[in-house]
Amino acid sequence: MSGDHSFILHLAATPSIVLVNTQLPENIGAAARAMMNFGLQELRLVAPREEFPNKRAYDLAAHAAPILDNARIFSTTAEAVADCKRVYASTARSREMVKTVYTPLEAAHRMADEHVSTAILFGPERTGLTNEDVSIADSIITVPTASDLSSLNIAQSVVVVAYQWFQTTCNLPLAASHLHHKSEFATKEELQGFFYHLERRLDAADFWKVAEKKPKMWMNLQNIFTRASLTEQEVRTLHGVIAALQ
Amino acid sequence: MSGDHSFILHLAATPSIVLVNTQLPENIGAAARAMMNFGLQELRLVAPREEFPNKRAYDLAAHAAPILDNARIFSTTAEAVADCKRVYASTARSREMVKTVYTPLEAAHRMADEHVSTAILFGPERTGLTNEDVSIADSIITVPTASDLSSLNIAQSVVVVAYQWFQTTCNLPLAASHLHHKSEFATKEELQGFFYHLERRLDAADFWKVAEKKPKMWMNLQNIFTRASLTEQEVRTLHGVIAALQ
Known part of the structure; x- marks a missing residue:
C-alpha cells in the first residue's frame, strides 16, 4: 500500500486544516500527525492560545x-481562509444557521468532486467554533456518533476527517493485500501429495474404524486443509508432523 | 442524529477492543473515549504497564x-479473547505470517456480515503487537496511510477502526441533516413576494438601463436567491434590506 498512492495525492486538491484558537499544543501536534498519516500537508493556525x-x-x-x-499562523479565521474557495466547519453542536451538514464521508466525496482549494475549520477544545467562525464556512461537517453525549476531542475529529478524506480520495481497495506472495501458496499437486501421505498413514492406523464412514470423514478432513490456503512451507511442515506422529 | 441509531447498535454484535501491554494510561483513556463515541462498549486490557x-x-x-x-483485565492475550469467535490484530507492520490483511472498511463489512463475537487487538505504543499475539488473530487490520513513514498512535488507530465500524454497521446516510427544519424554508409564494418587491424597486431605480437586457439579468438575479434555499426569516430580512436601501 502506501507509496503507491502518492501520484493520486498530487492530482487531488488536498484540503488545508485550520485549527482555531487551539488551547493545547499537544492537540496541534496530534492533528499534524493525523494529517501526515493521511496525506494532508497544509496546517493553518488561527491565534493558538x-x-x-x-x-x-x-x-x-x-x-x-x-x-x-x-x-502558517493567522490572527483571524477570515484571513486564514481568504484564498480558499470552499470552507467546511467541523462542529458537533447544531447551530441556528442555514448550512448543510455533511458527514465526513459525504464531505470527502464533495471535495473529490469539486476539486477546489478547501479549508476545514476545527474550533478550540472547550467551546468549539464560534458562530462567527461557522458563518464563514459554506457547510458543516459533523462526525456521526453513537449518542448525544458523545464528544470527540479536536485531534480525534482531525483523525476521522483526514482518514475519511484519504480513504475516499485515494479510492482504496477494500482488502489491502496478503502478507505473503501468492506464489508461496502450495500448488494443488503439493496439497494432493500431502493428502496421499496422510491418507496412507490413517489407513495404516485404522483411523476410520468403519469402512463405510471413510469417504465422508476423509472429505471433511481434506476440506480443513484446503480451506487453510496452505503455503508450500506449511505443507512441508505437515508432512513432518505426520512423520513425527508415527 | 445520534440517538436514532441506538436500535441498530443493539442488533449488531459490537466488537471488543483489546489493548495489549499499553504503556500510557492516557492512551487507554483516549481509546475509551473513541469507543464511547462510536458505540463500542467492551474494553479488555492485557497486562497494562x-x-x-x-x-x-x-x-x-x-x-x-x-x-x-x-x-476487564487479563494477564495474557489468549485469555482476553478466549470467548471470541473472530479476532483481528491491528498492525501496520507486515509480518511473516499467512493472514489476510483488511482495511478498516473491509473489516467493518466482514464484522457486520459475520455477526459473531469479535475482538480487535491493539499493541503497545513503541513495539506494536508481538508475533505471538498476531498469531492468535484470524486476520489483520491495517489502516491505510499516505506513506510508509506514517504511523498512527494507538489511540488514533482505535479512533479510525471504531469510526469505520460505526459508519459501516449503522449504515449512516451520506448527508446528515439540515440544521433547520425543512418547515422553516420559505414557500415559493413567499419567495415570489420577495421577487415582486425587488423587481418593483429595481424598475423604479432604472436598474436595468437597457430594457432588452432585463429578462436575462432578472432571471440571473432570481437564481441567486433561489439557489440560496432561503428560510422564511431570511425572506423577511431581505424585504427589510430592500426597504432600507430605498
Whole structure:
C-alpha cells in the first residue's frame, strides 16, 4: 500500500486544516500527525492560545514535524481562509444557521468532486467554533456518533476527517493485500501429495474404524486443509508432523 | 442524529477492543473515549504497564468513564479473547505470517456480515503487537496511510477502526441533516413576494438601463436567491434590506 498512492495525492486538491484558537499544543501536534498519516500537508493556525512553535506540539507530532515547520499562523479565521474557495466547519453542536451538514464521508466525496482549494475549520477544545467562525464556512461537517453525549476531542475529529478524506480520495481497495506472495501458496499437486501421505498413514492406523464412514470423514478432513490456503512451507511442515506422529 | 441509531447498535454484535501491554494510561483513556463515541462498549486490557484503574486514563476518557469502570483485565492475550469467535490484530507492520490483511472498511463489512463475537487487538505504543499475539488473530487490520513513514498512535488507530465500524454497521446516510427544519424554508409564494418587491424597486431605480437586457439579468438575479434555499426569516430580512436601501 502506501507509496503507491502518492501520484493520486498530487492530482487531488488536498484540503488545508485550520485549527482555531487551539488551547493545547499537544492537540496541534496530534492533528499534524493525523494529517501526515493521511496525506494532508497544509496546517493553518488561527491565534493558538500558547506560543507557537511549541515543544509539546512537536513531541506529539512524531514524524509530522515538517507539517508543524510549515504551519502558517493567522490572527483571524477570515484571513486564514481568504484564498480558499470552499470552507467546511467541523462542529458537533447544531447551530441556528442555514448550512448543510455533511458527514465526513459525504464531505470527502464533495471535495473529490469539486476539486477546489478547501479549508476545514476545527474550533478550540472547550467551546468549539464560534458562530462567527461557522458563518464563514459554506457547510458543516459533523462526525456521526453513537449518542448525544458523545464528544470527540479536536485531534480525534482531525483523525476521522483526514482518514475519511484519504480513504475516499485515494479510492482504496477494500482488502489491502496478503502478507505473503501468492506464489508461496502450495500448488494443488503439493496439497494432493500431502493428502496421499496422510491418507496412507490413517489407513495404516485404522483411523476410520468403519469402512463405510471413510469417504465422508476423509472429505471433511481434506476440506480443513484446503480451506487453510496452505503455503508450500506449511505443507512441508505437515508432512513432518505426520512423520513425527508415527 | 445520534440517538436514532441506538436500535441498530443493539442488533449488531459490537466488537471488543483489546489493548495489549499499553504503556500510557492516557492512551487507554483516549481509546475509551473513541469507543464511547462510536458505540463500542467492551474494553479488555492485557497486562497494562501502569496500574489500572488510573486517574490519567479517566482524565482522557471524558464522558467514557463507564467504559473504564467496566474494563476487564487479563494477564495474557489468549485469555482476553478466549470467548471470541473472530479476532483481528491491528498492525501496520507486515509480518511473516499467512493472514489476510483488511482495511478498516473491509473489516467493518466482514464484522457486520459475520455477526459473531469479535475482538480487535491493539499493541503497545513503541513495539506494536508481538508475533505471538498476531498469531492468535484470524486476520489483520491495517489502516491505510499516505506513506510508509506514517504511523498512527494507538489511540488514533482505535479512533479510525471504531469510526469505520460505526459508519459501516449503522449504515449512516451520506448527508446528515439540515440544521433547520425543512418547515422553516420559505414557500415559493413567499419567495415570489420577495421577487415582486425587488423587481418593483429595481424598475423604479432604472436598474436595468437597457430594457432588452432585463429578462436575462432578472432571471440571473432570481437564481441567486433561489439557489440560496432561503428560510422564511431570511425572506423577511431581505424585504427589510430592500426597504432600507430605498
